[in-house]
Amino acid sequence: xxxxxxxxxxxxxxxxxxxxxxxxxxxxxxxxxxxxxxxxxxxxxxxxxxxxxxxxxxxxxxxxxxxxxxxxxxxxxxxxxxxxxxxxxxxxxxxxxxxxxxxxxxxxxxxxxxxxxxxxxxxxxxxxxxxxxxxxxxxxxxxxxxxxxxxxxxxxxxxxxxxxxxxxxxxxxxxxxxxxxxxxxxxxxxxxxxxxxxxxxxxxxxxxxxxxxxxxxxxxxxxxxxxxxxxxxxxxxxxxxxxxxxxxxxxxxxxxxxxxxxxxxxxxxxxxxxxxxxxxxxxxxxxxxxxxxxxxxxxxxxxxxxxxxxxxx
Amino acid sequence: xxxxxxxxxxxxxxxxxxxxxxxxxxxxxxxxxxxxxxxxxxxxxxxxxxxxxxxxxxxxxxxxxxxxxxxxxxxxxxxxxxxxxxxxxxxxxxxxxxxxxxxxxxxxxxxxxxxxxxxxxxxxxxxxxxxxxxxxxxxxxxxxxxxxxxxxxxxxxxxxxxxxxxxxxxxxxxxxxxxxxxxxxxxxxxxxxxxxxxxxxxxxxxxxxxxxxxxxxxxxxxxxxxxxxxxxxxxxxxxxxxxxxxxxxxxxxxxxxxxxxxxxxxxxxxxxxx
Numbered sequence: 001x002x003x004x005x006x007x008x009x010x011x012x013x014x015x016x017x018x019x020x021x022x023x024x025x026x027x028x029x030x031x032x033x034x035x036x037x038x039x040x041x042x043x044x045x046x047x048x049x050x051x052x053x054x055x056x057x058x059x060x061x062x063x064x065x066x067x068x069x070x071x072x073x074x075x076x077x078x079x080x081x082x083x084x085x086x087x088x089x090x091x092x093x094x095x096x097x098x099x100x101x102x103x104x105x106x107x108x109x110x111x112x113x114x115x116x117x118x119x120x121x122x123x124x125x126x127x128x129x130x131x132x133x134x135x136x137x138x139x140x141x142x143x144x145x146x147x148x149x150x151x152x153x154x155x156x157x158x159x160x161x162x163x164x165x166x167x168x169x170x171x172x173x174x175x176x177x178x179x180x181x182x183x184x185x186x187x188x189x190x191x192x193x194x195x196x197x198x199x200x201x202x203x204x205x206x207x208x209x210x211x212x213x214x215x216x217x218x219x220x221x222x223x224x225x226x227x228x229x230x231x232x233x234x235x236x237x238x239x240x241x242x243x244x245x246x247x248x249x250x251x252x253x254x255x256x257x258x259x260x261x262x263x264x265x266x267x268x269x270x271x272x273x274x275x276x277x278x279x280x281x282x283x284x285x286x287x288x289x290x291x292x293x294x295x296x297x298x299x300x301x302x303x304x305x306x307x308x309x310x311x312x313x
Numbered sequence: 314x315x316x317x318x319x320x321x322x323x324x325x326x327x328x329x330x331x332x333x334x335x336x337x338x339x340x341x342x343x344x345x346x347x348x349x350x351x352x353x354x355x356x357x358x359x360x361x362x363x364x365x366x367x368x369x370x371x372x373x374x375x376x377x378x379x380x381x382x383x384x385x386x387x388x389x390x391x392x393x394x395x396x397x398x399x400x401x402x403x404x405x406x407x408x409x410x411x412x413x414x415x416x417x418x419x420x421x422x423x424x425x426x427x428x429x430x431x432x433x434x435x436x437x438x439x440x441x442x443x444x445x446x447x448x449x450x451x452x453x454x455x456x457x458x459x460x461x462x463x464x465x466x467x468x469x470x471x472x473x474x475x476x477x478x479x480x481x482x483x484x485x486x487x488x489x490x491x492x493x494x495x496x497x498x499x500x501x502x503x504x505x506x507x508x509x510x511x512x513x514x515x516x517x518x519x520x521x522x523x524x525x526x527x528x529x530x531x532x533x534x535x536x537x538x539x540x541x542x543x544x545x546x547x548x549x550x551x552x553x554x555x556x557x558x559x560x561x562x563x564x565x566x567x568x569x570x571x572x573x574x575x576x577x578x579x580x581x582x583x584x585x586x587x
Contacts, residue, residue: 056587063421064414064586080421091418097411099327106326114319114419154415 013075014040014088014161014193016061020070023056023217030056032217033070038195038210040161043188045208045225046197049306053217054197055093058166062091074162086115090155091164097151100140104131104150107139111154125153130179144171152183162193169200181207201302215306229301238269238277241290248286255280266290316425320403320433329402330437334444337395341388341445348387349456352380356460381465382474384453386548388445389478393485393544394510396438400489401506403434404577405499413586427578431490438486442479474548477563481544484570488540491573494581514541537561540569 016038023031031053038044048054059065061072063079071078074089082088098107108122126132129149134142142150148171155163163184169177184207188194198204204211204225211228213220221228242248245267249259257271269277274293281288294300324330355375374380407413420426454464465471489506496502517539525532536542537557546562 059585059587062418064417066583066585082421085421086419089418093414093418094411097414099323099406099410099412101327101329102323103326106322110319110322110326111415111419113322114316114416116315 014191015076016072016074016162016193016195017076018057018061018070018072021057021060021067021072022069023053023060023065024068030217031060031067034214034217034219035070036212036219036222038193038212040193041188041191042209043184043194043196043207044210044212045204046195046212046214047199047201047204047302048197048214048220050199052214052306054214055166057214058091058093058164058195058197061164062089062093084115084158086111086117086158086160088158088160089162089164090158090160091166092148092151092155092168093166094151098139098147101138103136103138104142104146104153105135107150108154108157111157115158117157121157125156126150128156129153129183145173145176148172148176148180152180160192163187163195165194165196167198168196169198169203177203213302213305220305236270236273237294238272238274239290239292239294240267240269240277240281240288241265242267242281242286242288244286247284248281251280251284251286252277268294316420316429317432317436319419320429321436324403324433324437327406329399329406333395333399334441337388337392337441337445340391340395341448344388344390345384345449345452345456348384352384352456352462353460355380356462377462377465378468378470380460380462381453381457381468381471382548384456385446385449385471385475386478387449387453389481389545389548390514392441392445393481393541394507396434396441396482396486397489397492397506397510398503399437399441400434400486400491401493401502402489402499403430403437404490404493405497405502408497409499417586423582424578427490427494427581431487431574434486434490435483438482439479442482446475446478477548477559480563481548481566484566485544487570487574491570491575491577494577495573510541513539514545517542533557537565540566543569 018037019035021031021034022029034053034057046054046058056065057072060067061074061079074082079085079089098104102110105122105126108125109119111117112119112122123132123135126135129152131146131149131153134146139147139150148168152165152168155165165184168180168184172180181203184194184196188209196204196207208225210222210224212222213228221231223231239262240248245261245265249267252259252267252269252272255272255276257269257277260268262268272280274291278288278291355371374383407416416426417423454466457464492506492509493502496505517536521532521536521539521542524535534557536546543562543565546557547559547566
């Protein structure tokens with residue numbers, strides 16, 4: 001994918017270690033004793049409801065925000081201690097972070113100049129994200145998707161071992177999202193570390209190998225996507241709606257099924273499949289209004305894990 | 314050094330610098346017209362009745378050296394305002410366009426970034442000074458010859474003023490950078506800068522004049538504390554009787570620049586960028 005091949009060996013392992021990270025604002029503890037690791041060679045999704053502390057965490061990792069406690073290291077060093085930060089870590093934080101009156105290519109050249117990179121890298125990075133035709137157009141004329149691509153081009157200037165992206169899918173059209181997915185998976189396949197924050201869960205299910213889920217500044221779950229989903233209390237469930245809930249629940253429990261009432265008045269049944277539920281209901285003369293098989297997806301897991309923790313703080 | 318190059322590239326790749334340059338030109342021309350008339354009047358000596366207590370001062374600013382220095386530093390009043398605003402924009406545009414994130418990601422050592430910004434703003438300010446001075450050296454002699462004062466280009470006093478004028482440009486750009494850090498909002502910092510400069514110059518001059526009339530001449534020494542008055546004192550062509558000495562004006566202005574610059578650097582080092 002990259003014109004100049006594999007990541008530089010000098011970049012270290014590229015493992016990200018967040019340990020006891022805390023950020024206390026005046027009245028709010030935005031991040032609360034958060035610890036997790038991000039492995040190279042994989043795409044890690046960093047998930048949480050809005051206001052969970054994702055952006056604050058990423059900004060502490062990148063030395064933009066000073067932690068109240070704890071540490072965050074990339075390949076064993078704090079960001080501020082990296083001798084050549086842009087050659088180790090590429091970050092995309094805001095889609096709109098370029099001067100509106102500056103052309104795309106000049107935006108990248110300014111960064112190259114500051115990082116001591118040859119200015120040819122600007123052209124290469126622009127080509128990498130497919131923006132070469134818009135190189136000399138001013139940033140204010142860019143669409144949201146083009147802005148997002150320019151941000152990625154900036155992150156790729158130093159051909160870094162580690163990529164950190166905050167909500168990169170924001171504002172991308174379906175074609176752009178597909179492009180981004182392929183791009184990031186490709187980078188991980190080359191052995192790079194890719195950390196992507198998002199609240200778009202369906203997208204994460206397609207993209208991420210691992211997930212780190214936080215809510216209210218605290219870690220909720222970390223692990224490979226499959227394991228996190230499998231670790232949930234249920235696998236496949238059947239959702240049933242009936243005016244005679246108690247009666248049906250009794251019948252089902254006799255068949256050693258597990259029955260829970262969900263907050264919206266439906267029964268969640270596991271241990272038996274939908275046809276069995278239907279047959280038992282018919283035999284017991286229980287009227288059914290809904291009979292649905294629920295397969296867990298990341299979104300369901302996520303909502304369950306973060307339920308009640310997403311309140312405004 | 315790479316950071317300074319990057320900062321200069323930032324300035325060069327946006328339109329601010331030439332827009333400010335375009336604004337400066339008519340202001341410079343206006344100042345030249347004003348100074349021409351003033352030179353004409355002072356050189357001709359046709360000021361009518363001069364009160365006895367001001368005769369010394371008029372004498373001082375009517376000297377050939379003083380008239381020439383005034384013309385060779387023409388455009389200073391608005392020029393300093395322009396470089397102050399440029400210094401402000403060098404910092405505040407980073408916050409306005411949210412590029413400060415990228416800047417500090419590229420170079421996590423914020424002190425170095427701020428020093429690079431100070432140098433870049435200073436280089437730009439000196440460029441404005443050079444262009445203005447070249448224009449003044451073209452038009453100044455014409456006026457001086459026309460008013461029979463003579464070009465005075467051999468006078469050390471005149472060249473000292475030109476050099477001090479350059480120092481003033483440099484220091485005001487530093488003040489601008491410091492102010493930009495303290496007031497991140499582009500509009501807020503710009504308005505504050507303009508008020509500080511214009512209001513400071515005119516308001517303080519009036520206030521000090523009134524107070525001096527009421528409490529005695531020692532109050533005049535206080536004008537040193539007003540940055541804009543300190544700088545005009547610094548570049549005044551000659552020592553004017555009753556005013557503080559030039560070096561004191563320079564010292565005060567350097568003090569202000571150092572303090573604002575230092576506070577700016579110290580502030581940005583600790584600030585959370587979010």
